[in-house]
Amino acid sequence: AKEERNYHIFYQLCASATLPEFQGLGLRGAESFHYTCQGWSSATQSAADAANLESVRQAFCLLGVPEAEQLELFSTLAAILHLGEVTVGRRDRHGDSCVVEPSEALGLFCTLLGIEMLPVTRWLCHRKLVTAAEIYLKPLSRQQVLSSRDALAKYMYGQVFRWMVSRVNCALRSPEGHHTSIGILDIYGFEMFEHNSFEQFCINYANEKLQQLFNLHVFKLEQEEYVAEEIPWDFIDFCDNQPCIELIEGQLGILNLLNEECKMPQGNDTSWAQKLWRIHLGSSHFQRPRRHTDAFVVCHFAGKVEYQCDGFVEKNRDTVPEELVGLLRASKSALLAELFLEEGDVPVARRSHGHRAAARPSRRSLPGSQRSKKTLCSQACGGGFRASLGRLMETLSSTTPHYIRCIKPNDSKQPFVFDSRRAVEQLRACGLLETIRISALGYPSRWTYQEFLERYRALVSREELMGSDMKQICSLALERLLQDPGKYQCGRSKVFLRAGQVAYLEE
Structure with a gap:
């Protein structure tokens, strides 16, 4: 997005490209990579990024991650940057099929990951379809290949992030175990931009669920306890956002209709938008924009947000072919094989002197195996987000929560400017005015x-x-x-x- 950056580690690596140990990674300025040049320019922060990378490396050492393993991790991150530079050309003028063009970026991606180039180009441009009678390859369009490339990049980064979280948790875990803990949830706030897409929809859905938990603890349970204890109490009204959540995650809600559309061979954004209008136009929390466009409006607790349907179906699919992930599992890199372990596989063994021994990948991990007829993350992206959010809410519901509300002083990100009207709107939207009343009277x-x-x-x-x-x-x-x-x-x-x-x- 405009004036936004990608993950900080990418800029930190680019700012440190001249380090001797990074010479083989093919790094250069962040402005020359597709994944790091689309938002705000980071040229003025190069020195700070380089210093921050040094802090990251020191933190790795404190967690017990050896230098050799850190370099493997940085190689994987550099490979993600080079993957974004892979270009795709049309094989014919109609664009029905395409080919990955040979390039230095493609070579670096394969070299850094220790995988062969030919299978990568093959599985980026084709899908394996399995029927009862035969197995055949379906060529993909140029846009489908680019979407597959970006989905692979996001999946790789997600696996790296999960691995890091696991290492941090292992390092912090007490050998005696613990029964109580203090956790901090720092989560993105409500988003409403000029153009709102699938990402904003997921973020605002998460905020609806968190607001519901806030309402449950501050209003419902509090006032119900007064009634149960037979204490005189005048109920304080609050905005219950359950109807909005039902609109999103109900049986015929926005997410379920989106998942069904993704299963259709010819599923598309326009068809999905028409289903939304037909089913939900009578809902008090759903509106159709006045102008004729593929969009819909959700009346969230914090305000109305218009979402553009363009890209919703493709982003929700966002699946990575099992053949590509199989290539990563069969990598010569021991760390990479560990990052992409299948459920039930044994982690890579460690030698007594601290180095890692690469375990031979299992037969089922290789591309072309029987499992490769599936796609990784066969569950739609929205469904996975919903499941993850559900687990988070279960965890939060088992705790005694305390809340810190962050209020934006103005929408233009200007220093020393306080827009009192905008601040009151935010306080009212998140229920803080009612919270103050119940605290004063309770x-x-x-x-x-x-x-x-x-x-x-x-x-x-x-x-x-x-x-x-x-x-x-x-x-x-x-x-x-x-x-x-x-x-x-x-x-x-x-x-x-x-x-x-x-x-x-x-x-």
Whole structure:
């Protein structure tokens, strides 16, 4: 996107291209690579990028990743940059088939990964189709080949990232194990641009789910507990975004209709858009733009967003042929073979002196095997995102969450400029105004009667201890100590205290 960068590590490698150990990677300035030149120019940050790479390498050493393994990792990242330079030409003027043009970039990609060039060009330009009677190759169009190339690049980077997360977790894991932990979730915010596509849709879907969790903890559970404890309470209305989530992930929701369209041989964005209009036009959270275009509007909790349908189907497919991944698994690089291990495969063995021994790839990992009739990530990209988001929500639901809300002072990213109207819009959209009301009127501190007596027994008089039960004892003590019925409430099983009262009792 405009004024945005790709992953920082790519720019850091390009800024450090002159290092002796990087001479064989074929690196040059970030402005000369397709994957790093499409957004904001990074020429002014070259020195900072080089310094940051040194910090990354030091961090790797702290995690126990040896220098040789780091260089293998950097070679894989450099190969991704060269993959983006691979060019595709049409074999005929109609564009029904194409060919990967021989180039230095293609040679470097194959050399760095330790794979052969001919199979790469073959499986980039063809798909293997298996029928009951025969197996045949289907040539791809130029646009399909470019999409396959980019999907492979994204998949490779995703595997590198998963490997790094795994290494970090292994290094940080305590040998004794742990039962409690503190986690920080730093996630992208709501996005609404002039042109919104599949990426913005997924990001905003994630924010809808997080907002729903926020509503559940701050509004629903809080107020339901007051009712269950029979405490006088006037319900505070809040915007429940469940209808919007149902529109996205319901049985006939936007995601399911998109997945079905991807399964159709001739599935396309226009056909999918027409299905959306036909099924959801009566929904309160779905609108069709006034101008005649393949687009739709979703009324999110943070505002209305118009999404352009162009590219949704292809981006949701985003599948990498198993034949290409099989080539990577059969690589001469031990690290690469580990990065692309199949489920159930044994990781590459380590020698006692720290070097790695390349395990011979299994027969089922080689291209052309029986498994190659499938595609990797056969689940659509949107379906995978939904499943991953579901696991995240399960994890968050099992915790005691605390929230930090980041408010943009202005939309133009200008320093020392505060747009008060825009700030209030954001506060209202994410439910913070209602949150402030419920915090001011509610009882943030609560104890069971037994917990209260165990903590403040020293403050209870002998006469109060003569009460018939713990609830009466606590009620008599609080009446004497706080002297204001508005500062506390005694529910069926708990004592509820206004803000500041625990501090008063502690003193």
